[in-house]
Amino acid sequence: MEEFNDGIIPDNIAYYVEGSEEIANVLKLKVNVNDAARSKQACEKLEGMAEALCNSSLNLSLPEGMKNAISNCEPYSEKCKDKTISLVVESWPNHRFNGYDLKFVISSI
Numbered sequence: 001m002e003e004f005n006d007g008i009i010p011d012n013i014a015y016y017v018e019g020s021e022e023i024a025n026v027l028k029l030k031v032n033v034n035d036a037a038r039s040k041q042a043c044e045k046l047e048g049m050a051e052a053l054c055n056s057s058l059n060l061s062l063p064e065g066m067k068n069a070i071s072n073c074e075p076y077s078e079k080c081k082d083k084t085i086s087l088v089v090e091s092w093p094n095h096r097f098n099g100y101d102l103k104f105v106i107s108s109i
Contacts, residue, residue, distance in 0.1 A: 036098035
């Protein structure tokens, strides 16, 4: 996990791999945005990391539809090769600073 931003409670991004010793079935980047006022910086961070993950795991650039979804914090899903890439947005109910998390996922179909 890497923290970024300089708020009282900084935002953070983490990388997860799910699968077996032989094969990864799910690659996931999760960003916790602890203050919605910092959304733009958090989305820029996620987009850069998602681009790198797509390049290294699929040998593809991040699709434009996904870039738009990340910029707008909107859920999205698309098939690339034999994988599905998706963005899941989950708000944190009753959070003081309207926090939420973004999950960028590459998974086997």
